[in-house]
Amino acid sequence: MSRTGGGDEPLLEVRELCKYFSDGGGLLGGMTLDPEFPFLKRRHGDVRAVESVSFDINEGETLGLVGESGCGKSTLARTVLRLLEPTSGSVYFKGEDLASLSGEPLRRKRKDMQMIFQDPQSSLDPRMKVGPIVEEPMKAHGMLDEEGREARAKELLEKVGLDPQHYNRYPHAFSGGQRQRVNLARALSVNPDFIVCDEPVSALDVSIQAQVLNTMRDLQEEFDLTYLFIAHDLSVIRHISDRVAVMYLGRVVEIADKEELFENPRHPYTRALLDAIPVPDPRSEGRTALLTGDVPSPIDPPSGCRFRTRCPSLIQPAAYDMTDPEWANVVAFQRAVKRRSFEATNRTAIRDRHFADAKPRGEAGSVVDEAIGHVAAGEWAEAERLLTESFADRSVCATDEPAYEVSPTYGESRHYAACHLVRDDAVAAGEETRLPTSAGGTADGSVVGNEADD
Amino acid sequence: MSDPLLSVENLKTQFFTEDGTVRAVDGISFDVHEGEIVGLVGESGAGKSVATSSLLRLVDSPGEIVGGEVTFKGRTLFGLEEDANGDLRPRDDMLSEEEMRREIRGREIAIIFQDPMESLNPVFTVGGQLREFIELNRDLSEEEAKREAIDMLREVGIPAPETRYDEYPHQFSGGMRQRVLIAMALACQPDLIIADEPTTALDVTVEGQILAMVEELQRKYDTSFVWVTHDMSVVAEICDRVNVMYLGEIIEHATVDDLFYDTKHPYTRALLDSMPRPDETVHELNPIRGVMPEAIDPPSGCRFHPRCPDGREVCREVHPEPRDLAEAGEPTHRAACVKYDAFDVGYDESRPLEADVTGGFDAGLTETGGDE
Numbered sequence: 168m169s170r171t172g173g174g175d176e177p178l179l180e181v182r183e184l185c186k187y188f189s190d191g192g193g194l195l196g197g198m199t200l201d202p203e204f205p206f207l208k209r210r211h212g213d214v215r216a217v218e219s220v221s222f223d224i225n226e227g228e229t230l231g232l233v234g235e236s237g238c239g240k241s242t243l244a245r246t247v248l249r250l251l252e253p254t255s256g257s258v259y260f261k262g263e264d265l266a267s268l269s270g271e272p273l274r275r276k277r278k279d280m281q282m283i284f285q286d287p288q289s290s291l292d293p294r295m296k297v298g299p300i301v302e303e304p305m306k307a308h309g310m311l312d313e314e315g316r317e318a319r320a321k322e323l324l325e326k327v328g329l330d331p332q333h334y335n336r337y338p339h340a341f342s343g344g345q346r347q348r349v350n351l352a353r354a355l356s357v358n359p360d361f362i363v364c365d366e367p368v369s370a371l372d373v374s375i376q377a378q379v380l381n382t383m384r385d386l387q388e389e390f391d392l393t394y395l396f397i398a399h400d401l402s403v404i405r406h407i408s409d410r411v412a413v414m415y416l417g418r419v420v421e422i423a424d425k426e427e428l429f430e431n432p433r434h435p436y437t438r439a440l441l442d443a444i445p446v447p448d449p450r451s452e453g454r455t456a457l458l459t460g461d462v463p464s465p466i467d468p469p470s471g472c473r474f475r476t477r478c479p480s481l482i483q484p485a486a487y488d489m490t491d492p493e494w495a496n497v498v499a500f501q502r503a504v505k506r507r508s509f510e511a512t513n514r515t516a517i518r519d520r521h522f523a524d525a526k527p528r529g530e531a532g533s534v535v536d537e538a539i540g541h542v543a544a545g546e547w548a549e550a551e552r553l554l555t556e557s558f559a560d561r562s563v564c565a566t567d568e569p570a571y572e573v574s575p576t577y578g579e580s581r582h583y584a585a586c587h588l589v590r591d592d593a594v595a596a597g598e599e600t601r602l603p604t605s606a607g608g609t610a611d612g613s614v615v616g617n618e619a620d621d
Numbered sequence: 622m623s624d625p626l627l628s629v630e631n632l633k634t635q636f637f638t639e640d641g642t643v644r645a646v647d648g649i650s651f652d653v654h655e656g657e658i659v660g661l662v663g664e665s666g667a668g669k670s671v672a673t674s675s676l677l678r679l680v681d682s683p684g685e686i687v688g689g690e691v692t693f694k695g696r697t698l699f700g701l702e703e704d705a706n707g708d709l710r711p712r713d714d715m716l717s718e719e720e721m722r723r724e725i726r727g728r729e730i731a732i733i734f735q736d737p738m739e740s741l742n743p744v745f746t747v748g749g750q751l752r753e754f755i756e757l758n759r760d761l762s763e764e765e766a767k768r769e770a771i772d773m774l775r776e777v778g779i780p781a782p783e784t785r786y787d788e789y790p791h792q793f794s795g796g797m798r799q800r801v802l803i804a805m806a807l808a809c810q811p812d813l814i815i816a817d818e819p820t821t822a823l824d825v826t827v828e829g830q831i832l833a834m835v836e837e838l839q840r841k842y843d844t845s846f847v848w849v850t851h852d853m854s855v856v857a858e859i860c861d862r863v864n865v866m867y868l869g870e871i872i873e874h875a876t877v878d879d880l881f882y883d884t885k886h887p888y889t890r891a892l893l894d895s896m897p898r899p900d901e902t903v904h905e906l907n908p909i910r911g912v913m914p915e916a917i918d919p920p921s922g923c924r925f926h927p928r929c930p931d932g933r934e935v936c937r938e939v940h941p942e943p944r945d946l947a948e949a950g951e952p953t954h955r956a957a958c959v960k961y962d963a964f965d966v967g968y969d970e971s972r973p974l975e976a977d978v979t980g981g982f983d984a985g986l987t988e989t990g991g992d993e
Contacts, residue, residue: 235824236795342912372664372851377895377908399824406897406906426902443829444899445854449877451900457829460780461794506780 176262177223178361178393179247184220184256186239186246187213212466216242218417219256226360229387229394231408231425233401233440237462239417240397244363247395248280249273260361278308281354285366287346291338297324297349298334304357323352326389328382344375348382355390363395368403380407401444405429410580413437416473417465420585424578431576433584436474460502472585475564476502482587484561492525497535501554504538507547514543534558563587572600624695625652626845627676627730627813632689632699634668634675643917645671645684647869653813658839658846660856660877663866664892666913669849672866673815675699676847677726678718694812698725728758731806735818737798741790747801748774748786751808758809773804778834796827803835810842817849832859853893857881865889868924869916871943875954885946885956888925923959926974931960933971939964 216239224230234240245251247258249265258265260280268276281304284290291300301320305311311319321331327348338346347367354362364383368376384407387394398404404411405425412422413436421434432438439458460477463469469476483494500521503509509520517539518526527535534557541550559565564587571593575582583600590596634646645668653659661669675686678699688709691698698721700712716725726732734740742750748770755773756766767786774782777800790798799819806814816835820828836859839846848860856863856877863880865873865888873886884890891909911928914920920927926936936959944963947954959968 235826344912373853374664374892374895374909375912377897377906378910380897381906381908400897401825402897402899405899405902429899429902440826441899443826445825445829445832445852445858446900447853447857447881447893447896447898449857449881451857457833458826459830461796507782507784508775508778508780510775 178226178261179224179395180259181223181247182221182257182259184217184243184246184258185215185254186217186242186251187215187254189213214465215417215468216465217246218468220414220417220419222412222419222422224361224393224395226393227387227391228409229396229407231404231411232395232397232414233399233404233411234414235440235462236399237465238414239465240399240414241365243414244282244365244395244397248277248282248363250282275308278304278357279359280361280363281357281359282363282365283347283350283354283367286370287343287350288338288370290350291346293338296335296337297329297341300338300349301352301356304353308357310357319356320352323355324349326355326386327352328378342375343371344379347371347379351379351383351386355386358390359392361393361395363397365397366399367396369398369400376403383407401429401440413440416462416468418473418585419583420474421583423582423584424575424580426577427575427580427582433573433582433589434474434586435478435480435588439479460506469565470560471563471565471567472569472587475559475562478564480588481559482563484558485563486561487527487531487558488529489527489531490525493527493531496522496525497527497531497554497558500535500538501551501558504542504547504551504554511542511545511547514539517542531558570600571596623654626655627691627693627847628652629676630690630692632672632675632691633687634671634680634684635687636684638683638917641917643915644869644919645916646675647916647919648689649864649866649869649871651864651871651874653845653847655812655845656839656843657861658848658859660860660863661847661849661866662851662853662856662863664851664913666868666916667866668869668916669851669866670817673732673817673847673849676815677730677732678721693725693730696725727754727811728809729811730813730815731809731811732815732817733799733802733806733819735821737795737802737822738790740802741798743790746787746789747793748788751801751805754805755808769808770804773808774801776838777801777804777807778830779804796823796831799823799827799831800834803831803838807838807842807844811844813845813847815847815849818851820855821850821852828855835859853896865892868913868919870924870957871955872925872958873956874943875956876952879947879952879954883954885954885961886925886958887929887931887960891928891930923957929974931958932974933960933968934974935959935966935968935971937974939966 220243222230232240242251246253253266256266260276265276298317298320301323302316305316305319321334324333325331329345329348338349341349368379371379380403386392396407408425410422411425411428412419413434414420415436421428421432421437428437429441432441443457458477463476475481481498483489489497503521526532534553538550538554541553567587569585569587571584571589572595573582573584573589573592574594629652630650631648632646633648636643636645649672651659661672663669671680671684674680676691676698678686680686686699688701690700696716697712697714698716700715701709702712704710741747751770751773752766755761755769756763761769771782771786774785779785779797779800793801820831823831832855850856860877862876864871865886867888873880873889880889881893884893894907895909897903897906909928922937922940926932929936939959941957941959941964943955943957945953945955946961946963959966
């Protein structure tokens with residue numbers, strides 16, 4: 168399938184891309200010991216590293232991709248480049264679906280897409296001189312003759328801020344920042360349109376990091392490059408990106424213009440990430456409202472919104488009518504029970520500890536009382552099951568998958584936020600948010616699709 | 622002010638290699654008072670880690686502590702004197718290797734390293750390692766130590782500590798492992814904890830959790846910390862006083878507020894300016910030009926002069942020792958830069974240094990150069 172290329176067409180379109188890894192192949196893969204007959208259990212479950220991700224990257228722009236370690240950033244990048252076979256979904260590069268290409272056509276396509284890796288040490292062959300390293304991609308794609316390649320390599324070394332005289336030196340003679348520049352030169356050698364940068368500056372010291380970031384920016388202007396820039400450092404992302412995508416547990420939870428995302432974040436996870444950035448200023452108030460808990464396993468991710476197990480603004484199930492403090496206490500109590508983070512004592516002590524200021528009444532109250540009873544009796548598992556079934560699993564966050572588009576306050580780009588909290592402001596919901604044509608919101612700006620059906 | 626808990630005077634650690642002597646730590650002095658978090662900040666290669674290992678005498682061959690004095694609660698952890706022949710030998714009151722091991726390390730001064738996986742033994746359970754450590758250092762019975770270990774795990778925020786006690790390090794996430802190490806460091810209620818980049822390998826969200834926890838525990842136990850990091854944001858968040866290191870020397874020392882708002886040394890200024898800010902969009906970053914030279918052959922005079930925006934001829938010749946530049950009544954603010962009047966070496970009359978034509982990129986090439 169191919170689409171016609173046009174001036175405003177995005178360079179790269181990613182649609183519903185999924186990448187699953189099978190959980191331990193082989194004869195004994197996924198086997199676990201079980202106390203009951205037949206003593207061995209075979210667990211089936213894929214690691215759902217990237218699930219249903221869609222986004223566009225326009226020509227000449229930098230899309231920042233940010234998320235905690237293990238959220239699937241690098242897997243997404245590799246799947247986009249077809250270094251990994253996608254489980255499903257499509258990646259259109261200049262209108263051509265990379266997912267359907269293979270063999271020689273795919274190899275030729277690679278000339279237009281390059282990658283820079285995190286570790287400048289291990290991504291350069293220590294036994295090759297820098298010049299030949301830069302020339303190698305040109306050789307692989309049959310570009311120029313030997314002399315032409317050498318001339319181009321020298322030119323590129325100069326462009327990235329190295330001395331062309333260094334052509335005959337080995338990588339070990341360079342510092343980390345300089346090695347990353349060699350990587351840049353190598354990526355540029357085949358004249359690509361699109362470069363995926365996987366944490367290119369996280370291994371470097373701040374002062375060197377700034378040098379490399381400035382160079383990358385200058386090169387982008389000069390060679391008209393498009394970057395997909397992966398980083399876990401939001402300060403770096405803010406510096407280099409035009410638009411930013413935030414990833415959590417294999418899913419993109421928010422995409423917006425850089426200013427919009429930093430100044431007007433709509434997803435609670437984005438907000439939590441932004442709050443967690445340390446500010447280099449002793450007079451700032453420091454980080455507020457930190458996230459608790461750990462990222463759940465991608466083998467069995469939470470239903471609905473994947474962030475709901477840690478979300479500070481989980482939505483109350485429609486069946487109850489608790490006040491905000493009451494609901495907050497219930498959520499905190501449910502998570503504390505799940506983590507077994509306190510010692511089981513008697514009912515009163517538990518009640519005072521978790522519901523001192525506000526305890527729900529009515530149906531919710533009796534569920535809470537029953538759970539407290541279980542905990543006091545040491546029956547953690549029962550308490551956890553009861554609380555989860557009555558509260559967490561009945562929230563709209565657990566039952567429906569969120570996908571909304573809101574109108575941006577800053578900039579022109581579309582603002583996608585996968586959170587049910589924004590449903591009232593949404594200009595598009597569900598599948599619509601992923602369609603490439605519905606840019607900018609509906610004409611009359613009316614609120615559509617309160618219920619996203621997924 | 623009372624006597625400092627730890628005081629370091631003119632400490633020097635050198636590595637004797639085939640290529641020459643690497644002066645990794647070259648005469649640093651600082652102190653730590655009770656209940657205080659003192660930062661030691663600098664880029665990689667500045668000598669931060671060697672400095673902290675030297676405090677506990679953990680430097681291995683070919684490295685050697687060659688001079689200076691380290692005192693902790695009135696006891697000499699390291700000290701040299703000249704004997705009759707003029708040779709240096711350990712002073713009589715310096716603690717023996719045995720005393721260091723039994724009384725100081727772990728018990729009085731604990732250390733937390735950057736990589737928690739390397740600090741935990743992969744073939745023993747997490748709980749077992751923690752229990753053994755408490756049992757040995759606090760003379761508790763096995764059961765008591767186990768109860769204490771579980772309490773410590775809960776204290777540092779490990780979920781379901783009774784179950785996690787029997788798990789192995791690989792079953793813990795990076796943040797959890799770092800929590801275990803903090804539990805281990807706190808288990809003997811030491812007076813001083815040396816934290817060597819403990820949050821560098823962690824995500825910001827986890828780093829935030831850990832720093833908040835450390836601050837809380839620090840208030841509770843009144844432990845002092847030496848916090849080693851390269852991250853100015855962490856310094857701003859957690860430290861009371863800060864020492865900035867460059868190429869084996871402390872070039873600036875100040876309270877955290879003064880360091881950020883009344884920065885004296887050009888290196889500290891440049892370091893702060895080169896950081897991208899999370900709270901505002903900056904269009905062009907101001908990197909420090911060049912890279913840090915090797916400690917084997919440091920530049921003459923002020924070691925920062927080849928990269929310094931304020932460098933003048935005199936900086937090439939005069940080696941500045943840190944001096945207190947604070948006004949009377951203000952907290953100490955030491956900096957080693959001759960551009961201040963206190964140094965009086967004719968900086969104002971000196972000619973500015975020519976900017977390096979190659980932009981300093983040559984400075985990063987190692988001695989061998991790799992041309993052959």
